[in-house]
Amino acid sequence: MSGSAPTAEAPVVTALFPRFGARRLLVLGGLALFLGGTILGDVFAVFILHPNADRIGQALVAATAAVRQHRTDDAVQDFTAIGGFLENRGTKVDAHAHMIGFGYLAMLLAILFPWIRLSDAASRRLAMLLITGGVLLPVGVFAIHYVGLDYSPLESIGWASIIADGAGLLVVIACAGFLAGFWRQWRAAEPPAEDELLRDRSWAGRVLMAGGTLLLLAGFLHGAWYAAIDLYSQEQQDHDLLATMADSASLDPGPGLIPERAGAALNAYGALQADHAVKIAAHSHIIEFGLIALMAGFFQPFVFLRESWKRRWAVILLLGSVILPVAVLLETRFGLVAGGVADAGGVFVIAALAGMLAGVLRYTGRLDALAGSFAAGDEG
């Protein structure tokens, strides 16, 4: 069994990773937030994303038909409906992205914890604040679409938004506190304690770190390529296609609810939105997975699993991290088949992280048991 099984060093290791301590809260809370965000993303992609896109397309067709028939009120209603569908999509994407982002932040602070000079009580409070804000903000954002402006004291911001914004403030305060801790350590004369997380050179750790760096680089290069080649032309096409729909429905002669030119523009607009969405999703996911692979590489000493299982989970995590963005990019060409493969990639990542989280939980359980037996021995 590997995972730096605590034995004679238990009291020392326990001091670095104490029960109900800030670092343990940050590791477990961060991994749980990342896992929760990834599961939410996968559920969203499978059950909401595509039906929502279809509804937006149908509403746009209806709006074009309303223009053709001079039904101005109906056109406005169709766009109100589109606004609702976009809000539904946007809030779920935001909840997913923020949950994962706060998971990263918690894990990073856990890694850098030896360089933060704060009292146990203060760091524990800040960790609690960060995790609480990290949970409440995505929950608030998720609820925006359902709560709306009901009973809100403000004109354009509802209760769910107010809760989400307040939770964001909690995270900012927690980060400012940790930054002050960094600053105090920098100013202090004595060096920080040696730390196992920063020393580990295991196979799984090295593979995860090398793979994570390569994924980050690939994401950066893909983003630069997208910004240079696609971003501006897609923005222009978005405007031009909408103008063609409106003009054609308004001015083109002949019968039919949707003139040929407007129909072609509608189809092209759908393809454009799909192309834009898959490129952004591939870019953001490859970078997200690169970061999580790097961080998971650090946590390998805390993963109390057999060495073969640690290696297996590392490879599965990297495999899923490559499969998901590549399959997402291929979705416009191969449709649902590629979508299914992308979802499977997401499941690989979730399974690997759940496996590692289980390993960390086993480690903490064993650490606490050993610390308890040491304490009992001392008393004896």
Added chain:
Amino acid sequence: MKRSQQILAIAGLALAIWSMCYGFYYAVWVEHQTLDGIGGALAAGFQHAALRETAASHASLADYARAKYVYTREVDAHSHWIGLAMVLLVLAALWSRVSFGERARGLLAAALIAGAYAFPLGVLLQNHLPGRVGVAGQGLAIGGSVLLICALLLVALGFAREPAR
């Protein structure tokens, strides 16, 4: 802990805080109004088209395109700042494994920090610098991203190198 490592960690956390403050300000005071503006302009474009008011329809759709351009860059700046803050923090933790001398690592850290702050700033400036001056924002964004990519390539090289004995 080396100086370059500490600067990278502090710069990363400061960037994360800055980005969250910007996101908080944006969510409370700007985003809802901007989204209403985008939706309103698009609906107005089709409403005018239904009334056969072509010029007004074109004007509304141009407003929509402009508002969406601005919104995209505002959200991009926020998400890239926070993402790059995470990259700086994770690299700070890994810094001892970058097998270069302290002077080279200092320069590398400076390049990463400059790129991480400048690239999203350039993206955001495209909204605020008018006409030809707006190209300066684009230039800053391109320069920042090139700096980041080159620095990250060097970091990867530093990881791959044999550590000095």
